[in-house]
Amino acid sequence: MKKLKIGLIGCGGRAQSHMSSFVKMSEDVQVVAVADPIEQRRMNAAKMFGCEHIYRNHTELLDDEGGNLDALVICVEPTAHDEGMELRAAEMGIPFLVEKPMTLDLDLADRVAAAIEAKGLITSVGFQDRYQDLTDIIMAEMPKHKIGGLVYGAWVGGIPGVWWWQKKSDCGGQLVEQNIHLVDELRYLFGEPLSVYATASTGIVKPGVNSWKEYDTDDHSTAVIRFENNITATLVSGCYITGCRPRCGLYIVLEDIIFDYRLRNNLIIETPKETRDIRRMADQTYTLDEAFIKAVQTGDKSLIRSDYSDALKSLKLAFAANKSMETGEVIYFDR
Ligand SMILES: NC(=O)c1ccc[n+]([C@@H]2O[C@H](COP(=O)([O-])OP(=O)(O)OC[C@H]3O[C@@H](n4cnc5c(N)ncnc54)[C@H](O)[C@@H]3O)[C@@H](O)[C@H]2O)c1
Structure with missing residues (x-):
């Protein structure tokens, strides 16, 4: 397989995290150029890969290396x-x-x-x-059960x-920056949303006291997202916590099975007959990086689970929730 120049x-x-993946994939990947306005960061990255093409920003990197990169x-x-x-x-292909x-x-x-679509x-x-x-x-397990019910999701922590x-x-x-991971996971599991309604709150975090003076991010928000098959997900996001570690993840309650997905740690599956607690075994960022590298090497797009156009649907859903927070209105999606 061709060794890719990245x-x-x-x-x-x-x-x-991506750099750690590429160190492990040294037979398939050579990082040949790095860019960052922060000198120490670009130098550290270059050192990690023995890379001599070091730039202050993406423009310099693309001007000089664009034609040489895979x-x-x-x-x-x-x-x-x-x-x-x-x-x-995209324009450079x-x-x-x-x-x-x-x-x-x-x-x-x-x-x-x-532009991506135009170039394939x-x-x-x-x-x-x-x-x-x-x-x-x-x-693998969910399609064996009747789909319908409630999902409670949370990503709550500090700033x-x-x-x-x-x-x-x-x-x-x-919701857009962090909990978009669970927004996307909901779309992956349940398909495209029908509607979203969201609220947001400020006042717990005091700007200039327990955050920077400029802080104006919501302390917490709640989004209610409806999907087909009578799935309603309530997704809470919070960044006001100091010290404690609230549970994060998705709690999916169908008629005869519960999937208790504890964010990137373990999955508890509960049925009337048994309860199984399954640990995460693989590093999903490595799997993601490996899928991208293999897709580029082989041209097989099916290895990619979230390409730009699909991810854009998650981004638009998160921004629709933001709009609902501002207007107090339910946002409905065209089907
Ligand atoms: N998928 C995940 O699980 C995950 C986890 C953490 C962060 N992220 C995302 O990754 C992105 C970066 O987050 P981060 O924590 O690394 O932020 P960061 O601030 O630590 O790093 C961003 C870097 O980009 C550099 N940069 C800015 N403009 C540039 C330019 N024009 N050319 C070259 N470099 C430039 C900055 O100098 C900085 O070093 C964010 O969008 C964040 O949401 C994703």
């Missing part, structure tokens, strides 16, 4: 996508893996999706839960440490 755009926190991995903060790196990659949320600008996202390009978005062994188990999380205009809010 360029990394953004060498911050999340990029580290794929790109893009891990930048949500507003940095405004600079059009995916559009340029370079397959890419991009982290969620792929942008906070839905018009830009639509243009990127169209392989893309992947970092919705890691889809690649999890625990998700595979739910997907993430990155600078861009403090302002909603920089991160999109917790």
Whole structure:
């Protein structure tokens, strides 16, 4: 199989996980170019791969290396996508893996999706839960049961440490930036939504006291998402916790089975006859990265569980929830 030449755009926190995958995949992947405005980050990434093509931003990297790359991995903060790196990659015909949320600008996202479509390009978005062994188990078991019932989902914790999380205009809010993983998992399990209604609350976190002065992200929000087959999911997001670790994940209650998916840790399956507790065994980011690399090597798009256009549906659902938080209205989706 061809060894792929990869360029990394953004060498911050999340990029580290992809970089760890690529170290393990050294027979299939060579990171040949890295870019980050922060010198220490780009130098550390370059050192990890013995890479000599080091750039301050995506523009320099694409100008110099674009024609030489087999794929790109893009891990930048949500507003940095405004600079059009995916559009340029698509126009240059370079397959890419991009982290969620792929942008906070839905018009830009639509243009990127169209450019990808025009080139028939392989893309992947970092919705890691889809690649999890625990998700595979739910997907295999659920069709044996009558679909219908309630899902309670939660992603509740503290304020993430990155600078861009403090302002909603920089991160999109917790549902768009973080709990979008569970929004996407719901779509993966139950299909396209019918409607969403959401509320949000502020006032627990005090700007300048237990957060940065600029903090204006919602402390918590609740989204009620309806799907076909009488599935109603209530998804709560919260970033006001200090010290405790509330349970996160999805609790799926069908008529004769419960799937208690404890976020990226274990899955408890309960039926009237038995209860099974299954541990996560595989590293889902590695599985996601491996699927992308194999897809680019072979041209087999079916290996990708969340490409750009599919991920865009999760992004639009999360933004519809944001709109509902602002307007107090239920948002219905065209079918
Ligand atoms: N899939 C997941 O589970 C997961 C986990 C964590 C973060 N993420 C996502 O990954 C993205 C990045 O998050 P992070 O925690 O790594 O943020 P970060 O702030 O640690 O890193 C982002 C990096 O991008 C760099 N950057 C910005 N503009 C650039 C440009 N034009 N060219 C090159 N580099 C540029 C920044 O300097 C920074 O080092 C976010 O969208 C986040 O939501 C996904």
